Amino acid sequence: MGSKIKQIEVFLPEHVLSNEQLEREFPEWNAQKIEQKTGIKERHVASEDETALDLGLRAAKKLLDNYDKKKVDLLLFCTQSPDYYLPTSACILQDRLDLRTDIGAFDFNLGCSGFIYGLAIAKSFIEAKIASSVLLITSETYTKYIHPKDKSNRTIFGDGAAATIIEKSEEECILEFALGTDGSGYANLIVPNGGLRSRYDPNAPEFDDGSGSIRTKNNLYMNGPEIFNFTIKSVPIVVNQCLQKNSLKLDEIDYVIFHQANKYMIDYLRKKIKIPEEKFYMNMIYTGNTVSSTIPIALKDSIDKGVIKEGNYVLLVGYGVGYSWGATIIKI
Amino acid sequence: MTVNEFIERIREILELEDAQLNIETNLRDLQEFDSLAVLSIIALVDEKFGKQIPATQFATITTIRSLIEKIGWEHFE
Numbered sequence: 001m002g003s004k005i006k007q008i009e010v011f012l013p014e015h016v017l018s019n020e021q022l023e024r025e026f027p028e029w030n031a032q033k034i035e036q037k038t039g040i041k042e043r044h045v046a047s048e049d050e051t052a053l054d055l056g057l058r059a060a061k062k063l064l065d066n067y068d069k070k071k072v073d074l075l076l077f078c079t080q081s082p083d084y085y086l087p088t089s090a091c092i093l094q095d096r097l098d099l100r101t102d103i104g105a106f107d108f109n110l111g112c113s114g115f116i117y118g119l120a121i122a123k124s125f126i127e128a129k130i131a132s133s134v135l136l137i138t139s140e141t142y143t144k145y146i147h148p149k150d151k152s153n154r155t156i157f158g159d160g161a162a163a164t165i166i167e168k169s170e171e172e173c174i175l176e177f178a179l180g181t182d183g184s185g186y187a188n189l190i191v192p193n194g195g196l197r198s199r200y201d202p203n204a205p206e207f208d209d210g211s212g213s214i215r216t217k218n219n220l221y222m223n224g225p226e227i228f229n230f231t232i233k234s235v236p237i238v239v240n241q242c243l244q245k246n247s248l249k250l251d252e253i254d255y256v257i258f259h260q261a262n263k264y265m266i267d268y269l270r271k272k273i274k275i276p277e278e279k280f281y282m283n284m285i286y287t288g289n290t291v292s293s294t295i296p297i298a299l300k301d302s303i304d305k306g307v308i309k310e311g312n313y314v315l316l317v318g319y320g321v322g323y324s325w326g327a328t329i330i331k332i
Numbered sequence: 333m334t335v336n337e338f339i340e341r342i343r344e345i346l347e348l349e350d351a352q353l354n355i356e357t358n359l360r361d362l363q364e365f366d367s368l369a370v371l372s373i374i375a376l377v378d379e380k381f382g383k384q385i386p387a388t389q390f391a392t393i394t395t396i397r398s399l400i401e402k403i404g405w406e407h408f409e
Contacts, residue, residue, distance in 0.1 A: 226387035
């Protein structure tokens with residue numbers, strides 16, 4: 001007895017920010033170069049009145065067009081852009097999706113590692129017989145935290161949501177996990193103001209953070225080089241830990257999906273860990289970095305294109321904000 | 333890796349075909365020294381020397397010489 005991913009649906013908001021638009025706003029940026037260097041052509045941006053909850057709702061509704069909502073007995077909502085401090089956004093989603101009321105629903109606050117942790121939670125609840133059909137929604141609107149003049153972050157991040165069903169199954173199709181946390185890196189990917197540690201400041205001054213990008217402390221800050229240092233150190237280790245825990249070797253894995261942070265970084269990781277190109281997913285051209293949804297979006301894309309098939313073993317690795325990371329292997 | 337080979341790799345990263353690049357070149361003066369170039373140099377140092385330079389130290393790098401000093405002269409042939 002185990003658990004298995006049954007279905008994935010994706011929703012990206014309608015408004016698109018293209019490289020051409022970025023070039024117009026930042027004349028020293030070149031559209032061609034952006035695509036060549038980052039692997040991104042477009043990213044989707046939620047509208048003013050569209051929140052992560054709304055995006056998650058749309059993704060879940062798409063999924064429930066082809067899945068009996070009465071079966072769902074646990075709703076997980078992964079976001080770092082909730083509608084409210086309270087109540088829990090997952091409770092609101094339960095109501096908006098018209099799910100049963102005799103089920104569990106809660107939010108969890110993670111970014112790039114969110115989908116991996118969501119799978120771990122789903123597997124645990126199923127194994128403990130607390131649930132049998134889990135609806136995991138990952139949804140993020142980092143663009144709402146980014147300063148309009150922060151050209152780096154506006155280039156990289158896109159908004160989007162994914163809804164995934166994990167069901168109880170005969171065969172175990174979600175294998176062992178390797179997780180990791182290092183809070184010493186907390187300040188390297190952060191929205192400093194707005195929470196309770198440091199309140200939102202309507203008079204926060206703008207400043208250039210040294211890289212030519214402007215922001216205030218109300219905005220998202222990402223220390224790219226430091227994050228890169230963290231990933232090149234931690235990701236190879238967690239990949240090994242996960243393979244060991246599952247008594248598998250890299251060449252027994254059919255496909256590898258890393259969190260799609262940015263093309264340069266994941267290509268470097270691929271080479272460092274010696275994953276062959278044909279086994280490695282790399283695509284953020286029309287989405288940018290959608291944080292906790294990059295992995296389910298990549299999975300759905302790979303399955304739809306027939307790149308991964310039933311019976312394949314796929315290694316999934318999420319890593320980033322926190323720092324938080326995790327890896328697992330799933331069987332399709 | 334020799335110092336000249338290292339400078340050549342930096343030239344490739346910065347996509348500077350003809351420009352004069354030497355150990356006293358101040359990277360911060362170069363328009364090509366953007367956020368991606370920083371990542372590429374971090375990757376180069378990791379790949380060739382197995383070292384990760386903390387971002388705070390990287391922020392103090394100016395010339396190629398200062399970068400080599402951060403890596404450590406003993407690592408070069």
